[in-house]
Amino acid sequence: MEIIEQAPKRAIVVTPHPDDCEGGCGGTMAKWIDSSYTDIVVILCTKGDKGTGDRSLTPEKLTAIREIEQQNASDSLGISRVVFLRHPDGGLEDDEEFRRELVYEIRKHKPEVLFCIDPVRSTTHTHRDHRKSGQCAIDAAFSFAPNPNVFPDQISDEVQAHQMDYALLWSTEEPDAFINTKGYVDMKADSLLCHVSQIPNPEGTRKRLNDRAVEAGEKCGLEHAEGFRKLDFRVDPLERGF
Numbered sequence: 001m002e003i004i005e006q007a008p009k010r011a012i013v014v015t016p017h018p019d020d021c022e023g024g025c026g027g028t029m030a031k032w033i034d035s036s037y038t039d040i041v042v043i044l045c046t047k048g049d050k051g052t053g054d055r056s057l058t059p060e061k062l063t064a065i066r067e068i069e070q071q072n073a074s075d076s077l078g079i080s081r082v083v084f085l086r087h088p089d090g091g092l093e094d095d096e097e098f099r100r101e102l103v104y105e106i107r108k109h110k111p112e113v114l115f116c117i118d119p120v121r122s123t124t125h126t127h128r129d130h131r132k133s134g135q136c137a138i139d140a141a142f143s144f145a146p147n148p149n150v151f152p153d154q155i156s157d158e159v160q161a162h163q164m165d166y167a168l169l170w171s172t173e174e175p176d177a178f179i180n181t182k183g184y185v186d187m188k189a190d191s192l193l194c195h196v197s198q199i200p201n202p203e204g205t206r207k208r209l210n211d212r213a214v215e216a217g218e219k220c221g222l223e224h225a226e227g228f229r230k231l232d233f234r235v236d237p238l239e240r241g242f
């Protein structure tokens with residue numbers, strides 16, 4: 001078990017739908033930006049255009065609403081840039097197009113840390129887009145972005161092959177790395193509540209986030225925390241299986 005104290009200079013967040021990342025790592029994003037000026041980019045993979053029970057809302061209208069909500073949520077945390085990949089909700093694929101997009105953003109932004117959803121589950125299940133986005137983000141960061149022979153057409157003066165340090169996977173069954181989010185739980189809730197179309201009970205959501213911060217804190221001896229599964233990308237090249 002590790003408590004991460006040091007904030008990186010840059011991080012990238014790969015979120016399958018609007019609202020996933022604020023609930024997953026909103027406290028850490030808020031803290032790192034506020035206290036360490038970490039430059040964080042959010043990659044929103046899908047349009048979130050199936051996220052409603054309101055049959056009068058067209059997918060186009062819902063996409064527009066959810067992009068504004070995502071921008072508002074990111075602005076409230078001080079995110080420097082939101083990239084809208086606009087894949088169809090429920091249609092995310094582990095294909096070359098998606099991997100290429102993720103590799104490009106990693107090479108362009110040059111982050112040390114990746115945030116994404118843990119794609120590996122043994123006792124629970126999660127949305128298909130969650131699994132695809134998590135696995136592709138890890139593959140992009142570990143296997144492809146550092147290798148200039150992968151998508152060599154992307155390489156330029158500004159866009160270089162890039163080796164990241166580690167990934168923090170949210171929504172994991174086995175958190176082993178924690179960040180103290182004391183003082184940032186309200187900011188996390190404020191950012192999540194920007195997704196107005198998805199939150200029917202704002203006060204209930206705020207309380208649930210606070211309870212989760214306390215539960216994560218109990219696992220690592222802190223008052224409030226966010227817990228992740230950490231993947232270290234800086235392993236011995238011989239162990240990488242190239």
Ligand SMILES: [Zn+2]
Nearest residue numbers: 016017020127
């Ligand atoms: Zn989702």
